[in-house]
Every structure is written in structure tokens, then in C-alpha cells.
Amino acid sequence: MTRFLLKIKNSLKKLGPGFITGIADDDPSGVMTYLIVGAKTGLSLLWTALFTIPMMISIQEMCARIGLSSKKGLAGNIKSHLSAKILIPIALTMLAVNILNIAANLSGMVASVSLLLPLPKLVWGVFFSAFILLSLIFFSYQSLVNLLRFLALTVLAYVGSALLSGLSVGELLSHTFLPRFSFDRENLMAIVAILGTTISPYLFFWQASEEVEERSQMESHHKRFYLTRRYMGSMRQDVALGMVTSNLVMFFIIASSAATLNRAGLTQLTTTDQAALALAPLAGPLSALLFTLGIIGTGLLAIPVLAGSSAYILAEVYSQKEGLNKSYRQARFFYLTIIFAVISGLLLSLLPINPLDLLFYTALVYGLLSPLLILVILYLANNKAVLAEKTNGWMSNLTGILTFILMGLAAVSLIFSGLK
Template identity: 45%
Template sequence: MKKEVPIEQKGFRRFLSKLGPGLITGASDDDPSGITTYSQAGAQFGFATLWTAVITFPLMVAVQEMCARIGAITSMGLTGTLKKHYPRWILWVIVITSFPAIILNIGADIAGMGAVSNLIFPRIPAFVFTIGFTIFITVSMIFFSYQQIASILKYTCIVLLAYLIVPFITKTSWNKVAVSIFLPHISFSKDYIEMLVAFLGTTISPYLFFWQATMEAEDIKHQRRRVVVNKQLLTDVRQDVTAGIFCSNLVMMFIIITCGNVLFSHGTTKITTVEQAASALKPLAGAFSYWLFAIGIIGTGMLAIPVLCGSLSYMFAETFNWKEGLDKKFSQAKPFYGIIVLSLGVGLAINYVGVSPVQGLFYTAVLYGLTAPLMISVILHICNNRRIMGKYVNKRWSNILGGIAFIFMTVAAVFLLYLQFMT
């Protein structure tokens, strides 16, 4: 007689089975570029920026849930939805501004992975690792099917656990952590405001909007049975998105805690790259903490770079009506895979033409910061358009949180431009 599975266990198994596009999207937000920003915050301000993880969490969930709902309802990505229902100039503005930002992000992530790998294996030059990682990711995306890539990315998220371990093997004042989260200290210094702006640009990134919508549509297409879009499906989608963003923000907090506890408390406040953060941890927190931090950077790069180049490829494919899909062979979708190869190649080349990873991160933040308000306003308009979304238009709280995200990102963009060019 077959043994019955407890209801609770069934519920937990069902929850795990629902995790997919939302989890991958959220986890990919913690790429080497993001880790650099969080490390800088912890080293420079200690625990003082931890509260931002709590504030950005509901905003990120609201925006990503709207993107996921668009993909589920329309069976298209954001680019396809814009092309079908909106003036062409809106589509072109978003594509033109997104392309260089994503390319720079790819380049910065590849550079970070190469530099950290060189720290682990100092006899091998960093450029060898950057080339190797680029080739490996390119080949994987061309020859693996959508299901294989989705599965690999899903389980690659496990690498994020490395960042949840480090604070527990160093002497962490959890009382101070709790106070910083729930009783935030806000400074109006230029450096502190710049860091808050960088947080918003790093956590609420436009490329995640494209990937979330497209992967939700792809995920439904690849179900073995016909999927009916109903309240239960959208509830599952919301839980998937929430789980992904929760993981992303939790990792963000633990990186800040690690660097604040180890680096800031020992006077190491100037961190500009991920390899500097990893190197600084070694003498202060021990070799094990250093290894975990470094391996986490490589793992998150392997997770984020396919999302970055994939989102760009889907964006162009929908714009130009190319055959698309990671389940197609290279010969069936040459332009689609061509964008993946091109974006990875250009991202790699950026590191050898005089653009430093730090410069790349700055320009990426500027472009994301300028693009995000426009993207969020478009997403809000789509999700309130009954002609597109039918009865699944936004509820009140989605509009409120989405509106707050739009205001925050607009203010952040204005501050970013003011602080960099007027002071």
C-alpha cells in the first residue's frame, strides 16, 4: 500500500515545484555588480544601510509581479507587448537605452568573476578566466535546451547560501543588526545619498523586468499540459516572485552585514571592486569566509550573465519578429543566438579597451537609473489596461507600490544626475 504523504509536506513540495522564473530573476539580481555595491555599503557605512532591504522588498515584489503577470496573460515579453499595443517610439527608446546598460553590466560581471578567480588561482591570469567563463556561458546557452538552462539556473541559486553562512562564522552583533534594520539612521551626506541611489539602481534593474515577463511566458509555453490562466496560477506566480525577491534581499542584507561587521569595524572602508572585498575579508575573517565570499561571486556571475544576455536577446527577437527561444537549435534561431554571442563578446571586449569595471558599473547605474522610471510607468499602464490584461488588471496595492517605486526611481535618477554633474 502506498504511503500517504503528509498534507504539510505536500504543501511544501508544491511550493518548491512552483519556484522557477521568479526565483531565478530575484537571485540573478545579486550579480557581481550588485555584490560590489553591497560590499561598498557595508565597508563604508557599517550596518547603516540595512534598512533599505526592507523598504525595497515590497517595491521589487510589486514591479516584478506585474511583469510576471504580463507575461502570463499575454504569452509575450514586455517588448512584444509594447510593440503590439503602444507607439513604436516607446519601444525604441527602451531598447536603445537598455542595450548599452546591459552590455556594460555583462562586462563588469565577467571582469569581477575573472578577478576573483585570479585571487583563488593566482598563477592563472584574470583574462584567461574571463575568456573561459565567456566561452562556457556562450556554449551552454546555445546547446542546452530551455528546460535544462532553467533547471541549471534554478539550482545555481543554491550558491547564494554562501553569503548566509559568513556572518555566522564571524563575531556578529545581531542586536546592532536588528536596530539598524528597524530603527534606521539616515545621513544626508553626499556619499550616503549616492549609496542609496546606487541601491535602487542595483536592486530595481530594468533588465529584470524583461527577463521576468519573457520567462513567465516561456514557462507556461513549456508546460506539458495546457495551462489555464486563472487566480490560482497568478497566485503561484506571485509566490514564486516573492520567494525570489526575498532571497535577493536576504543575500543583500547578509553581504552588508558581513562587510560591515568585518571591514567597517576594522577601518577598511574603501572598497571599489568585488576582488577587493574578498581580499580584505581574508586576513580579518579567515580563509573560510574568504573562500565562501569568492565562490559566491563566481556562482552569482554564472547565474546573472545568462539572464542579462538572454533578456537582451529576447528583447531584440520580439522587436524584429525573429524566431526566439532557448529550446530552439542555433540553426533555427540564428539572429536570436547571435545577440547572445554578440552581447557576451562585446561585454568581454569592454574589459580590454580601457573601460574599467568601476567605470562600467557607474555608466550602468546611470543608464538603469534613467530607464527604470520610464519602464515602471509603462508597466503600470499595461497592468491597468483592460484591453491587454482583461480582468487581471492591477489591484489597489499593486498601483500604490508601483507608484512609490516610480517616484523613488525618478527621485533617484534626478539625484544621480545632480550629484555627478552639479556638485
């Protein structure tokens, strides 16, 4: 048994940027979005958990390959191979939306922990923000991951909850492999929100920049480091594992929410204690505790990714030193951007806005923004000046173009449905 646990521990240590990105994808915004969708639509959108897997893997693998091959993040490549006129609006939009998402995640964390220990929003908000900033400045993001990864894995409780909720295997398989949806505004909003929180723009920038750091560390340990076929294969496996894990969690969150909340007639979630009921089949009276641990764990992992993503973008816009592997003194601008993003998110989270609404509509904004960035990624991934001989193959292009078309159609349909 001890040897088995040691193997698991060693395997977790080897997990790279792709897996961490996958964990960060199931942030409080994602968890709440999936709970809201399950409560509103039942099992009818469960198929999105399966159908978005190849889309996620394709886009994140392109981002990873761009970072590894060029030794630059996405923003740096846009600056070098497109135009500052394109980069600056993207950078400012990403900063604004990431701050909104930080606020949404903080709001969700504060509302969740208040179920157990009700204190003023400001107290909990400052506590979580200070913990994140001090951890990043004085330690490292990897240290935070090592500390919190098991806490974040409490979201796997939704697997148990779904399995104990009385859902039949036939129901799950039917709604997974046979897509069902209507084109009314509520369904379109749910689909765009799912796509936005699953295929999130901030993860594109994060993935590329983290791969740059990973390569930098490898080069510092090995005098002759090459992007061998084996290394690229390991990167792809890491990305695939992260995305599949992320979507398995998504699948069971929607399923447990549909089985508990939707079937009980609770289709409009307004409070976090209602959301916690999705864990009742597994945890019973402890569902609020388990729900809170999951939201806090994923939030503490995701907020540094959101703030770090903004910092990577702005550092590359202004040609500043960047990286969570650098100290505050080595990358002052980078860390000041992180501090600015987290504090701005904290202030925004204190506004009298329902945290569940904020979490859901943040995902919606990402869903509208993603198609434009996917188009940019496709351009870079097919540019030999960026990737040399490692440009996209036909399969990557096919999956990427289909992802762009599907996300674009969903976003445009939602916009037009609002104009009617």
C-alpha cells in the same frame, strides 16, 4: 534524511521564473555593490534590504502578469500598445547597459578567480564566455541552472559570516527598521546603486518573457490551459519567494561587509581580495575560495539572463522568433543577439578599468534608468487591452507608484547633487 533531501530536490525543481529571477538579481554586480555599500556606510543603509522587498515584488509581479496574460514580453507589449518611437530608444539603451553589465560581471568573475589561479584576463574571460554560450546553444538555460544553482548558493555564506562577526541582534534590528541616511552625494550614490542593482530593468524584461515561455510549455502539455486563480497565486508565491530570498542575501552581505570591512577602517574597496575579507569570520583562510565560488556561480547564472533579456527585447522589436526553449536553428536571430551581447561584454571587460568600479557604476546606471521603465510597466499593467480583467488592483498601483516616486526622487536628487 534521504527522504528529506529528496523533498528539497523536488521542491527546487518546482521553482519557477520568479525564483530564478531572484537568484539572478544577486549577480556579481549586486554582490559587489552591497559589499561596497557596507564598507562605505556601515549598517546605515541596511534598511534598504527590507524596504525594497515590496517594491521588487510589486514590479516583478506586474511583469509576470503582463507576460502570462498577453503571451508577449514587455518589448512586444510596448510595441503593440505604445509606440516604436518609445520602444527603439528603450531597446538600444537596454542593449548597451546590459552589455556594460555583462562586462562588469565578467570583470568581477575574472578578478575573483585570479585570486586563486592568476592567468591573463583574456584567458579567463574567453573561458567563461565560451562556457556560457556553448551551454545555452547546445543545452538550455534550465540545464545551466540545474548545474550551477548549488554553486550560486555559496553566497549564503555571508549569512554565516554576518552572524559570526559579533553584530548584536539589537544593532541589526535597529538599522533594519529605523531608516538612517543623509543627503550627501556619497549616500545618494549608494542608495541609487542599491535600487538599481536590486530593482534592475533587465529583470523586468526577463521576467515577462520567461512567463511567456512558461505558459507556452504549459499549453503544450495541457490542451485546455487557463490562467486560474490558483495558477496566478502560484506565480505570485514564486515571485515573492525569489525577491525575498534575493533581499535576504543582500541584507547579510551588507551586514557582513559593515561588520568586517567598515569596522576595520577599510571603507574604500579597490580590489577583490579586500572584498573577500567580508567572509573572514566564517571561512578564515578559505574566504578567497568561498568568495570566488559565489561570484563565479552567480555570474554564470546572471550573464545568460542579461544577454537573454537583450535578445528577447530585440527579437520582439524585429518580430523574430525567441526563447531559450528553442534551438539555435529555430531562433537564429535570438541566439545571435545573445552571442553579440556576450562577446561585446567580453571585449569591454578587457579594458583597463577597475572591476569593482565597473560593477558599482553599472548598478548606478540601472538606478537612473529604472524609474522610466516602471512608468511604462504601470501603464501596461492598467491597460485592459493588455491584461483584460487581470489589470492592477489598488494595492499594486499604490506600491508601483510609490516605487516610481522613490526611485525617481533618488535619481533626480543624485543628478542635482552632481550639478552643485
